[in-house]
Amino acid sequence: MSVLLRQWQLFLLALSFFSRLPVPASLPYSKERLNQSGRYICLVGWLLGALQALLLYGLLQLFSPALAVLLMLVAGLVLTGVFHEDGLADTADALGGGQQLSQKLSILKDSRIGSYGTAAFVLVMLLKWQSLHELQAQAVWAVLVVAALSRLVPVLLINSLNYQQADAVSKSKPLVSQRDSLNLGLNLLVALLPLYWLPWPLSLSLCVTLLIGFGLCRHYFKSQLGGYTGDLLGAAQQVTEVALYLIWLLVWTHS
Template structure:
């Protein structure tokens, strides 16, 4: 195979690998796998997020033709859980349990490795899901576009933390271990280039508001994770995605209400 054809084939394989790791969407069985390839596939995480968000938006549009809008929004959120296998939500619950119930570093990691969900995790899951549901419902027609864009932006923000925080080596069974090795800077550029152009299609004032909350979320998560675990784990990345997603919905809703 010529070099000209090898590059797009390799990129397609990396995208499929990212899709398989971060979602339940089937990919070709011939897709090659190795920890190194999975590490490289992280550059497509925001693109995977955009695809997942688009599928959720499609569910919302179709369901809204037959059901009340509040139910349609609920179904779109549930479809997101099905598409990802609640991958990020699991990280949110484990993070809430670990950081909420552990006092020492080792104890926090021990709790986060436990597959059982505790009180902190349940409260976090319920609260985040409920607020997301009501925010999207209140966004009305804006909800479709919000689902797509926020899915990409929140995942880009979460994976960007791996470039500024060390991987917490004590967490030997972390979900993120295959992607926790050093990522090249050009991968970070790719992650954001997939999603940032979509900001062109929304008003400038909304774009600036979303970018501001992204920067704030990133800074706060960076300092909080560094103070709690001196680094990151897969669970913390999942929690970062969920927290950022929720923050973006709320800011979008504030902007939308001001327009009225």
């Protein structure tokens, strides 16, 4: 098998994990391949972000900015199967309602959504909608860049925290549960390289926000669960995405 074919298959494996986009049913699968496909997490983010950005651009030609952003966000939920948002809701329920470690892990395994999860989901979606609405034409570029950049935080968490083994039967296992320097390096390159073409105050602000978000998530997850789970990674992506939109809006407004 050629190297390029294998890498293409790994990319498709990552795509099938993070989206509802169709991939060949004959795609080879193994735990080793699943772990290796983690090198394309941010590249998948770029693809999903590009689809949403193109959709938003088209919708802005037809509808008001408020409605265009709302329809794009709905399409994004369909595109990913509410993948990261589900992790956010479950994490909010677990860390908000659980007292002991066993309680938190039990809530994470529960497919139902509670009051904490509902509140977190609604608030995050509202923050996305409002910030992108206010960004106006900048929203298209923000959606494209942030889609990949926000997915870098889960990658960093995987490479700096231990996987919570008690979560082994969770309904939301992470794509990668082993540290891999190649996975980390490729994701860093894919996510950060496009910042070179943005104005330096914006690029610097996004990088600082990314580092702060990673540091806060790492500290909080370690103190609460002693490591990460698939749901916590989804929550980290969502919170980081919102933070990056808000910082983009703040820098753009004052530039």
